[in-house]
Amino acid sequence: MTNPVPQTLVTIGEAERRAVDRVLRSGKLVQGEEVGAFENEFSKAVVADRSCVAVNSGTSALHLGLLAAGIGPGDEVIVPSFTYAGTANAVRLAGAKPVYCDIDEKTYCAAPESVRALIGPRTAAILVVHLFGHPADMDELVSLAEGTGIALFEDACQAHGATWRGRPVGSFGTFGAFSFYPTKNMTTGEGGMIVSGDRALVEKARLLRNQGARKAYDHEIVGFNNRMTETAAAIGRVQLQSLAGWNEQRRSIAKQYSAELTNVRVPSVGPNVEHVFHQYSVRVPDGVDRDQVREELRNRQVGTGAYYPVPCHRLAPLRAPVDLPVTDAVSSTMFALPIFPALGREDLLRVAREVNELTAPTG
Missing domain, CATH: 3.40.640.10 (Type I PLP-dependent aspartate aminotransferase-like (Major domain))
Structure with a gap:
């Protein structure tokens, strides 16, 4: 197992x-x-x-x-x-x-x-x-x-x-x-x-x-x-003393994910930016159900997160009648993969393989 x-x-x-x-x-x-x-x-x-x-x-x-x-x-x-x-x-x-x-x-x-x-x-x-x-x-x-x-x-x-x-x-x-x-x-x-x-x-x-x-x-x-x-x-x-090193490990993990993932949209890093990858969030392609992918990954013992499936303008206490097409598109297709400094190469490759399989084109 x-x-x-x-x-x-x-x-x-x-x-x-x-x-x-x-x-x-x-x-x-x-x-x-x-x-x-x-x-x-x-x-x-x-x-x-x-x-x-x-x-x-x-x-x-x-x-x-x-x-x-x-x-x-x-x-x-x-x-x-x-x-x-x-x-x-x-x-x-x-x-x-x-x-x-x-x-x-x-x-x-x-x-x-x-x-x-x-x-x-x-x-x-x-x-x-x-x-x-x-x-x-x-x-x-x-x-x-x-x-x-x-x-x-x-x-x-x-x-x-x-x-x-x-x-x-x-x-x-x-x-x-x-x-x-x-x-x-x-x-x-x-x-x-x-x-x-x-x-x-x-x-x-x-x-x-x-x-x-x-x-x-x-x-x-x-x-x-x-x-x-x-x-x-x-x-x-104490944590502050390790922050810079942990951030570098997160960037390394993100780089490895981006090299291995084939079907999802991986995070962009803009010019002149130092990204610290609090989350490594990807988007599923058209025709793929994000929630079904997450459920199957859970069944395969891979944890994921959805940040944020309901944007603020659609939350009951914060709701507002606004048209935000990019926000709505991203919130329904994005999920986050495991990322933390102690994540090992073997586990990373396993996660990438599972995601690639579950998001592969059909037909």
């Missing part, structure tokens, strides 16, 4: 366990020296020395970032519909309206021409998503934001270490947000990071994550309990 190949696998080792034990022995469990050190180390390693504010999830990072940037009721924020619901949820939680743009058929990120067509009198910002680890077209989107005088924010929750023209994602917009959910390229168990070069935004975000207070019982604004724990930060500090 063949061994199962999971779609993703969290890498946790003895170094992470020792770090957690160190924190537990200290008795200091929330928002202390580990969190501060993690913020500083993430700043230097990932986002070109931008200031960092650690929080308890990627959605919190987006939500607090939007609030700290002044987004609220009456504002519209342009977002791609082809993303995790947390992106649009954060806009709604800030009191603003998500306005859905279509995606580029090669990168699956926001299509600049679709964004441009949606800018109106209430547009306050563009919230781009660097989906699956591929940066959005920051040349076009930065130019568009600057030319229209609206803000640009970055959802980099899947793109730790990705770059556009050598510049790291998260360092372009007024703020960027990262997630450390277990399946991400690095994890803290659960957690997020707000990054920004705007000092006032950073200070507001620090207040918002801690009940509106800089020090105990001195509450300056209404805030949230969105702090990161010391144990999460300790795990993150």
Whole structure:
């Protein structure tokens, strides 16, 4: 019997366990020296020395970032519909309206021409998503934001270490947000990071994550309990040391997949881009049922994921009557293959063979 190949696998080792034990022995469990050190180390390693504010999830990072940037009721924020619901949820939680743009058929990120067509009198910002680890077209989107005088924010929750023209994602917009959910390229168990070069935004975000207070019982604004724990930060500090190497392994796995797969549409990598392959997502050809392929792969002990079978504009709490033909086409034909640093060559080749067989032309 063949061994199962999971779609993703969290890498946790003895170094992470020792770090957690160190924190537990200290008795200091929330928002202390580990969190501060993690913020500083993430700043230097990932986002070109931008200031960092650690929080308890990627959605919190987006939500607090939007609030700290002044987004609220009456504002519209342009977002791609082809993303995790947390992106649009954060806009709604800030009191603003998500306005859905279509995606580029090669990168699956926001299509600049679709964004441009949606800018109106209430547009306050563009919230781009660097989906699956591929940066959005920051040349076009930065130019568009600057030319229209609206803000640009970055959802980099899947793109730790990705770059556009050598510049790291998260360092372009007024703020960027990262997630450390277990399946991400690095994890803290659960957690997020707000990054920004705007000092006032950073200070507001620090207040918002801690009940509106800089020090105990001195509450300056209404805030949230969105702090990161010391144990999460300790795990993150260890994981951060391996991030660059893990990203390189993901790129190597992606290159091997793309060489072996024959019938599906493999991911594109744009020029001047450093892709970090949070997911390796493929599209089935016309006439092939994506869900049937996934079911048969499951039967053959190969894990897959569908990201995202229902785009945001079709989800009940976020629904909007918009026509997004590329989003609809991609969401019904795409699925993700196993990708994680420990994926071995033998398992990779087995996955590719199974996918090739199940998507082969008939007749």
